[in-house]
Amino acid sequence: MAITEVIVIGGGAAGFFSAIHAAQAAHTQVILLEAGRQPLAKVRISGGGRCNVTHHCFEPSQLVQNYPRGGKALRGAFSRFQPLDVVRWFNGEGVKLKTESDGRMFPITDDSETIVEALIFAAKKAGVFLRNNVLVQKIERFGSSKFEVILKNGETLVCDRLLLATGSSPSGYAIARSLGHELESPVPSLFTFNIKDPKLHELAGVSVNPAQVKLLIPSLSTDKKKSVRNQLEQSGALLITHWGVSGPAVLKLSAWAARELHDCKYQAKLAINWLHKLKAEEVKQILLNAKTEQPKKFISNYCPVDVSLRLWEYLLDKAEVALEKRWADISHKSIQQIANVLTASEYAIAGKGAFKEEFVTCGGIRLQDVNFQTMESKICQGLFFAGEILDIDGVTGGFNFQNAWTTAWIASQGIIA
Structure with a gap:
């Protein structure tokens, strides 16, 4: 039975971003579990393969108007981490973004691999232990404050903080339900x-x-x-x-x-x-x-x-x-x-x-059950959420990625607090 401090389930934008920032904290061990053979699959195909990283809207009160669900909850979150912070972070990783006439922001390379490589390199640099092609079978509470993450191959990992960043995956929803959460029924959006x-x-x-x-x-x-x-x-x-x-x-x-x-x-x-x-x-x-x-x-x-x-x-x-x-x-x-x-x-x-090969889901974890100061569950201590698993969705234009970056960053701060 391997023991670590933090396990992040879901190797997408939100999973990587939260894992990177959590791992950068001193003495924090982070394992990132991804079910697919390659991480960041949605990042690779987004924006027609160019990756619409975020939107050139730096005023939180205007930004939230692009979210059919979740805008109210994100208002305070965007005052802490917003598109300008995303631009600065990627710039610090050697990735410059450009703004198009409609406000969408892309890497100047017009290639999503630029974003993928930056996230993977940053994760390695921070000491994140990435494991691909790993299926989580179930999660159980272990003692009063730890989680047992039981993998399909029979292996068991133990952590005291668990982050779900599984997007609209049914397996992520099933894990959340098993830990006491109810969902707003997931239905398609952006079609x-x-x-x-x-x-x-x-x-x-x-x-x-x-x-x-x-x-x-x-x-x-x-x-x-x-x-x-x-x-x-x-x-x-x-x-x-x-x-x-x-x-x-x-x-x-x-x-x-x-x-x-x-x-x-x-x-x-x-x-x-x-x-x-x-x-x-x-x-x-x-x-x-x-x-x-x-x-x-x-x-x-x-x-x-x-x-x-x-x-x-x-x-x-x-x-x-x-x-x-x-x-x-x-x-x-x-x-x-x-x-x-x-x-x-x-x-x-x-x-x-x-809508191309992309998809967005309306529905997910009920927002009233999450503390948006930390992204920690109000129902299950030590459990955090980030990204599309939450009942938050934005219109097209980089807003869904911005939700991922913001909730992931706030979750990372909550995890290391």
Whole structure:
């Protein structure tokens, strides 16, 4: 029976970051257990292989607005460790980050391996003992203040502080339950929408920035609709795909409405304003002006609003307006139909798609059961949490990694206190 002071289960961003900082404390032995053959798998694939490390938002009160769940709990946490601290830490490890126009921050190499190598090197330098391909079978309390970590190979490790950084892994949830914790039911967050519209699919690759998207879920009670009204409407870039729609606007909407969409089995209506916040009456006037000013032009060739010609032709077809007509021949009824389609096209959502190879989960350890000053369990002394295992999730843009870095750092400080 091997005895160590700290065991971290989960070799992802949160697990590594907490292990590094805990091990840097004098006389603290740290073992990091990873079930896979390679650690940091999610870091490797994030941001299309570039790793969206964090977001260029250094004001905690603004930062928390990007978390559908957990923002309130993170407010104080971000005042202690925020994106600027992450930038400084990686800079100290020889990794410089850059900021893109939308605020996302990446290593200047545009290669996630840069982040992976920095974390692995820092862990080795700090004396973390990393063990890959190790499956934890169960955890038991040993005496009054120690944990027995029983591995699938029959080996048993003993520690007096245990950190779970297992993300959305069912095995991590099972361990937490065995130690007395209840969970908010895990459901998917950050996903794309499937829409069965072959003509829309033909526009795959066309993007609109910004667009406004709104969910219409008839099954929601009146009270529930009022409480989530702002969450069910988002703005941002929208991308048409060969299965439906994606892009930041859709991903944000899927995150804020993760539970509502899960409850309706991902069968809902989506309204798209292709012209962002323009109202139908405003667009109608733009179209009437086009009719007056360009009467001889074919409607298919002259688009007076800010969408591509391919999308314009598709939307005219959706409004049941013949493409071979000239502007002079367009009736006022047709003008109204086009305005309605431009500002409130409705689509039936028929399920969800994946967001690249990444995934984020809404749900996990109940936040009221965790002390956010230390990330220690209020139910089981000596047990700590970090990262996505908690009921915290952010929208796309580096916010989920920031949750990992922040909760991991705070957990490490709690562990060594």
